[in-house]
Amino acid sequence: MLYQENRLYTNFRERNTLTGKTLWPGHPDCALSALRGVPLDLWSDGDVLMVVCLTILMRSAGYARIEEANSTQLTLDHVAELLERTRQRYQSVPGGTPVAPAASTGVTDLLALADALKQRRAEVGASAQLYREIHGPLMHKIEQVAVGWPAAADTPERELCAWLRERLPVTGDSLAALGRSVTEDPAWLAAPHGDFATGLESLVYESVRAAVHTFDVDFAMSRGLRSLPDLVTAMRSADWDRITEWELPEFFCCVVPAPEARRHFGGSVSRLADAAWAMSARMQYNSWHFIAGNLPRVPAVLDRDHFVPPAIPDIAHFSDQHHHGHVAARIRFSIRSPQGVTVLDRRFNGFVDVRLLRCDGRPFTELDLQVTHRLSGFVATATGAAAQLVAGGADVTVTAFDTPWHAQTITAAVTQ
Incomplete structure (x- = not known):
């Protein structure tokens, strides 16, 4: 405006x-x-x-x-x-x-x-880490520069790593080291792991759960494309039209709320689950919106509604004052950390992300953003490793994180 x-x-x-x-x-x-x-x-x-x-x-x-x-x-x-x-x-x-x-x-x-x-x-x-600070009522998006890694950020990073090492076959004392362990031995990403059909799904879920636990947030989430095999097939034949024709169900978003977040929804578990699914659907739309912005400027891409894919993270303050989705879900403070992923020889900016949401309480800080960006980098590294497996013939398809999954998982977590 x-x-x-x-x-x-x-x-x-x-x-x-x-x-x-x-x-x-x-x-x-x-x-x-x-x-x-x-x-x-x-x-x-x-x-x-x-x-x-x-x-x-x-x-x-x-x-x-x-x-x-x-x-x-x-x-x-x-x-x-x-x-x-x-x-x-x-x-x-x-x-x-x-x-x-x-x-x-x-x-x-x-x-x-x-x-x-x-x-x-x-x-x-x-x-240095570039990021944007968004002020909701004014809709200002001010570019900031985070210089250096604060010593205080080591504590939340260690907590995230401990959570992930306990639940995934990864090793290392930092999120970068955990990512390297995935790329060195990625085969488990294409195999069943825990309650999931693929290790990639398990990694996404545990990364989001770790964020809820470590950052004391009401919601955390991560999004992506369901079928890496379909993407690889389309790219090998340069079928850009096919990619632009994919609809929202071709994408996913795993949303995990803190059990205590139901207080923002009248104590109702079902309303909490509905809010989480609404967020998931909106993030599917975002993935749909961004993917075409990474493709060659052929007629089908130019004709398709799309946004410029995000390349740097951001912190938002008081977005419940203007953003329709955040107003409905009562989201006041948020962090968005998008990451690019290389599939075959093409870089897809904003292909995955990790988001943290708070409905009230303290605003997020630059330190929170820097740690979150390392976590989303871990998810992006794993997604890139999965894409390489698919290029070699593996099948890594995400089938979880649909409506029933959110309802069942959230209900079980809140009522246990």
Whole structure:
């Protein structure tokens, strides 16, 4: 939701003026589409500023940078201030090429700063953890930089590792070491394990349960694609159309609530299970939305509604103030940690994730996010190892985490 004087540019809830879920690309009501073919001399000053400011923002980091300007006036001064704050954050990371402040708030100088920040961002991301801090009521998504691994993060990581070692055939004193043990001996991911048809399902479930236990959250979850064999088959034949045709049931999300979370639902176990399944269904939709964004830009992909796949984690505060799904489920604080997975020779950004949710209590911290991101990295490593098994002829298909599974598992956990 962006402003230029009294005009609102948005693809969110209000009367839409930008292409999004309501306006298709090229729609005459879209402010951008309406400018096509119009001589520049006939553009309003507001439209000129809007296009120039969005161009500068995107040059610095892609589409996501635009959301850092949410609920603000699009002016060169405001864009200059946003980029300068970003420059200062990047400068907190040692090494790399220093970026000088913009010489002025003129367009040429701001474009030069944006280009320099894009290059510096790649350096920063290689040595520090980039993430976004989302402020629900304002819908600001501010890029932050986590420099270093805090010593206090060792405690929750050790707790996660202890939980996983006790329940899975993995070894190591860190989540990275556990991931290496999976890749060194991955065959169990394709075999039955515990109550699951595959070890991958068991690993996803235990990772989510470990998160609930370690972080004291109301819900934790992890999502992915059900049939890695179908994906490998489609990729080998370059059948991108087939992948775009998959519907929500082709994806899964394992949601595990804390038994105590039923207090947010009138003490009802069935309402808790219903809320968990609603979350799972929504995450299936997210996986569906993201996967096409990783495919070649063939006509079927361009015609398919999709989002740019997420590449960095985020923390959200007070999302129960605006996000419809979070309002319904009473989710106030959350962490989302997306991870990319390589299947054959293609990188799928946002292919899996781990999410933590709290309905009340304390907000999540940067430390929580850093540990969660290592946990989601463990899940991604295992998923990549499973994909390699499938490339070699194994069958790793996720059949758990449907509606009956959530109802039965949650009821058993809460009533035991």
